[in-house]
Amino acid sequence: xxxxxxxxxxxxxxxxxxxxxxxxxxxxxxxxxxxxxxxxxxxxxxxxxxxxxxxxxxxxxxxxxxxxxxxxxxxxxxxxxxxxxxxxxxxxxxxxxxxxxxxxxxxxxxxxxxxxxxxxxxxxxxxxxxxxxxxxxxxxxxxxxxxxxxxxxxxxxxxxxxxxxxxxxxxxxxxxxxxxxxxxxxxxxxxxxxxxxxxxxxxxxxxxxxxxxxxxxxxxxxxxxxxxxxxxxxxxxxxxxxxxxxxxxxxxxxxxxxxxxxxxxxxxxxxxxxxxxxxxxxxxxxxxxxxxxxxxxxxxxxxxxxxxxxxxxxxxxxxxxxxxxxxxxxxxxxxxxxxx
Numbered sequence: 001x002x003x004x005x006x007x008x009x010x011x012x013x014x015x016x017x018x019x020x021x022x023x024x025x026x027x028x029x030x031x032x033x034x035x036x037x038x039x040x041x042x043x044x045x046x047x048x049x050x051x052x053x054x055x056x057x058x059x060x061x062x063x064x065x066x067x068x069x070x071x072x073x074x075x076x077x078x079x080x081x082x083x084x085x086x087x088x089x090x091x092x093x094x095x096x097x098x099x100x101x102x103x104x105x106x107x108x109x110x111x112x113x114x115x116x117x118x119x120x121x122x123x124x125x126x127x128x129x130x131x132x133x134x135x136x137x138x139x140x141x142x143x144x145x146x147x148x149x150x151x152x153x154x155x156x157x158x159x160x161x162x163x164x165x166x167x168x169x170x171x172x173x174x175x176x177x178x179x180x181x182x183x184x185x186x187x188x189x190x191x192x193x194x195x196x197x198x199x200x201x202x203x204x205x206x207x208x209x210x211x212x213x214x215x216x217x218x219x220x221x222x223x224x225x226x227x228x229x230x231x232x233x234x235x236x237x238x239x240x241x242x243x244x245x246x247x248x249x250x251x252x253x254x255x256x257x258x259x260x261x262x263x264x265x266x267x268x269x270x271x272x273x274x275x276x277x278x279x280x281x282x283x284x285x286x287x288x289x290x291x292x293x294x295x296x297x298x299x300x301x302x303x304x305x306x307x308x309x310x311x312x313x314x315x316x317x318x319x320x321x322x323x324x325x326x327x328x329x330x331x332x333x334x335x336x337x338x339x340x
Contacts, residue, residue, distance in 0.1 A: 003315050004040070005184075009138065009171040009193035012117065013095060014069060016040030017311050018194025019184070020140075020173060021303075023047060023073025023098055024148065024289075027202050027209040030061035035206040035303035037068045040311075044071035044098055044119075047089065050082045059092045069095040071119065076102025077240060083107070090114035096138070101149060101243055108134040121175065121196075123151035123242070128162050138171050140196050144227060145177030147199045147291030149243045156190070163191035179293035181313020188318070197306075199291040204303045210281050213288045214300050216248055222295025224249055230256050231287035233263050234274040247287040248294070252277075 004016040019041035021028055025048025033043030045058055055072075062070050072089040076099045079085060086107055089097060097111045100121035111118050112135060120131035121140040128139055141162040143155025153161075155176040163172045171193035178187065179200040187195050202209050203217045227246040230253055232238045239245070247253070252274070256263045263270055277285035 003311070005188075005311060005315060005318075007171065007188070007193040009173060012137065012171060013042050015042050017307055018173075018188075019307055019310060020044060020071075020194060020196040021201050022146075022148075022175065022196050022198035023071070023100075024198050024202060024209075025049060025075070027207050028073075029208040030058040032201060032204065032206040032208065032303060033058075033062060033070050034065055034068055035204070036201065036307065037070055038065075039304035039307040041307050042069065042071060042096075044073045044096070045094075047072050047074040047079075047085065049075055049078045050085045052082070052085060052088065055085060055088055059088065063092055071096035071098055071116075073098035073100065073119075075100060076104060076107070080106065086110060090116060098140070100140075100142075101239070103134075104131055104136065105134045108136075119173075122162065123153060123158065125161060125165055128165050132166070132169065136170060138173060139166055140173045140175050141192070142196075143174075143176030144246075145292035146175050147202070147225070147246050147293075148289045149239060149245050150176065150227070151242045151244075155187075159187060159190045159192050177292045179296040181310045181315075181317060183293075183296075184310050184314040185317040188314070199293045200297060200306055201303060202290065203297050203300050204306060205300060206303050210283075212281055212283055216283055216288050217290050217294050218298055218300060220248055220290070220294035220297075222292070224294055225290055225292055226253060226257075228253075228257075228260075230260065230263065231274075231289075233260065233267060234270050234287075235278075236267060236271045245287075245289065246291055247289045248283075250284050250288070252285040252287075 007018045009018045017040040021036040021043045023044040023046040025046045028046035033045045036043035072094050096117040098119040117137040119138040120136040122128045141158045159174045173194045174187035174192040175196040178195045203214045
């Protein structure tokens with residue numbers, strides 16, 4: 001078992017490792033949520049657009065392990081259409097509720113009153129300040145490399161910027177393009193207190209994602225994803241600005257790239273074809289929602305193995321850096337002694 005990496009995030013959530021599961025709609029069900037939590041990370045159920053029957057079913061599974069801390073994540077602007085779903089989540093007494101893509105203020109007081117921590121995913125400084133003003137306990141700084149919906153700032157840019165803005169008031173978690181211990185160590189060097197992983201956990205045994213989608217993630221090379229609005233247009237579900245979606249490049253994306261206006265003009269027909277492809281698991285047309293980290297993912301292990309690998313690798317990197325720094329200081333002391 002790898003050593004634990006203690007940060008302000010692990011202390012706040014009461015977990016061993018600073019690794020969070022991204023609340024991926026459809027993919028992050030109860031099985032994956034519990035697997036990540038039981039591995040020492042923090043599982044967050046993917047509440048997504050808000051299907052009440054599914055949410056109640058998956059929360060019921062989580063409650064069968066009352067000792068396992070978990071979170072529930074929502075798309076904020078979609079939750080505003082069904083605010084009663086927040087009560088479904090809070091009735092299960094989650095350790096945290098995560099809100100992404102919208103103003104958290106309308107829900108913050110209910111989340112706090114329900115005894116849960118408020119996690120807010122943000123993509124720029126204005127959103128971060130809005131989240132802090134709403135009482136966020138944890139900020140997730142999401143870079144454009146992330147799979148699914150996001151904005152344009154890179155992870156290596158947005159993470160230190162939000163760390164500086166937070167100024168130690170709340171832990172900052174990095175998201176986007178992270179799939180191994182090198183990414184965890186790098187984000188900690190930038191001041192992050194942990195990482196939130198989507199694509200890497202998508203390609204895990206416990207993920208509810210389609211097996212063919214998992215295989216495509218493993219087969220993909222670096223540079224095999226794109227960010228845009230084609231898959232949103234194709235399912236007639238365009239998001240508010242500035243959010244666009246990242247997915248694997250497939251035949252459908254190639255067909256409609258630079259032809260978005262034509263797609264819009266034929267959206268009824270395209271949407272019907274896309275829905276049929278999704279139901280059939282035809283990922284030449286349907287999107288595999290994945291991030292830039294696909295080039296680092298080559299297998300479909302258990303979630304616990306992913307966590308163990310990441311923590312072990314990050315610990316070795318951090319320890320190696322400490323040893324190198326100590327050796328350098330020793331040489332400097334020796335040099336000073338000789339000069340004297």
